[in-house]
Amino acid sequence: MIKNAIHLKNKVSIMIPSTKNAIEKIDNEKYVNESIILFSELFGGVTVLNCQGGYISSKYGLIKENVKNVFSYCEELTPENIASILEFIERLKVELKQECIALEINNNMYLV
Incomplete structure (x- = not known):
């Protein structure tokens, strides 16, 4: 469709919370950095x-x-990419005491 361009047709996103246990505010920079590394390695x-x-x-x-x-x-x-992301999300849920973490794949939201 567009000459000399690579078409990246899939989009994957996660929402990194800024709370622990629903109401305890945290600095989420550690988790943001971990997700940046993971997504950069995968994609x-x-x-x-x-x-x-x-x-x-x-x-x-x-x-x-x-x-x-x-x-x-x-x-x-x-x-394999999805499994790596799900493993990261499961760890986040435990560490941040979250009921779920939002994962979006191609405009479809999953509450993991």
Whole structure:
């Protein structure tokens, strides 16, 4: 479609929380850096956006937090790449005591 361009048809992103245990604010830079390294190794590069997310907690009511949207584009998304991301997400969930972490693949959101 566009001459002399590489078409990166897949987009993968994760939201890095800035809270632990829903209401304890944390410095998430360590986790952002880890995700930048992971996505760069898997896909060659990464973009990070500052976002605000929120949800209603049955225990605490409205939870609003600043999250980092870490994403990459790639030509091919392999099962091995997805497994590496899921392994990272599972570790984040435990360390940050999160019910779930948002993973988006090609405009489809998964609450992992």
